[in-house]
Amino acid sequence: MNSNNLTMYMVTHKPVDFIPEGRTPIFVGNGDNIRDYLRDNTGDNISEKNPYYCELTAMYWIWKNDSSSKYISIEHYRRFFMDPNALVPKVCPKEKIEGYLEKGKIVLPSITKWHMSVGDIYREGHVGKDLDNVANIIAKEQPEYVADFNQVMSGRDQHGLNMMVLPKAIFDEYCEWLFNILFKLEKETDLSDRSKYQQRMYGFMSERLEDVWLKHNEYNSEVRELPIYFVLDTKLKSILKSEKNRFN
Incomplete structure (x- = not known):
């Protein structure tokens, strides 16, 4: 494969010293971009939503502005x-x-197996009404996804983390579906009284919706799951946490 065919974006909200070979940093939000990374506040963007959408503002920018990968x-x-x-x-x-990718695989993080359903985990950690609103939006706007949504929310497996490697054309299709739902959810949601953590709701919600889209479009059989390498403040801590994650 021609390496120029794959762009590996590394989402960050601050300057960092660890950038693995082959990765392209993309800076999100309104912080001081002293390293001159790509920014999500150029071109067609929703950068102002970063406190609520997390890494999704980078995903939106890639969807709308990367036409060459x-x-x-x-x-x-x-x-x-x-x-x-x-x-x-x-x-x-x-x-x-x-x-x-040459083997036709979509790369995703290894499955997380919860002790309760994906939907219950969300309700336990976040605002359950948001999940109800998403269910209603899907029932109204994308009724063909209702069964998939219900199956994912009642199951205990989740990819999460909004990490992925896939053809840009498939990524574009996913983003069109995802942001259509999230923008409608915005119209029904008031985040003003929530903590900064809970205001990141759209990022949290998208982690659950990803598996709904994968299931409905029958991409699950094409997934290659990889464990996650965590970057902590020392290399030893990074290795130990990553090794633990490998076998969880």
Whole structure:
């Protein structure tokens, strides 16, 4: 594969020292971009929504402004896809990611298995009314997704993290579906009385909706799951946490 066909975006809200080879930083929000990274407040953008949408403002920017990449990857400055064959945890090289793409795979984080349903986990940690509103929006706007939504919310498996590697054309289709739902949800939601953490609701909600879209469009059989490499304040801490994640 021509390496120029895959752009591996690393989403960050601050300057960072650790940028794995082959990654392209994209700066989100209104912070001081002293490293001259790509920014999500250029071109067609929703950068002002970053406190509520988290890394989704970068995803929106990529959807609307990247017209040259055949494949794209979304990672975060503290979370990267891990090389599954490395004896000591390390970030998965771009060349290996390209190999998965050549085999027709979508790369996602390893499944998280919850002790209760995905829907109940959301209600326990966030505002349950938002999930009800999403269910109503899907029933009204995308009724063909209702069964998939109900199955995902009643199940206990979740990919999450808004990390992915996939063809740009498929990514565009996903974004069109996702943001259509989230923009409608905005019209029914008041975040003003919520903590800053709970105001990040659209980012949290999208982590659940991703599996709904994958299931409905029958992409689950094409997924290659990879563990996550976590970047902490020391390399030893990063390795230990990543090793623990590998076997969870």
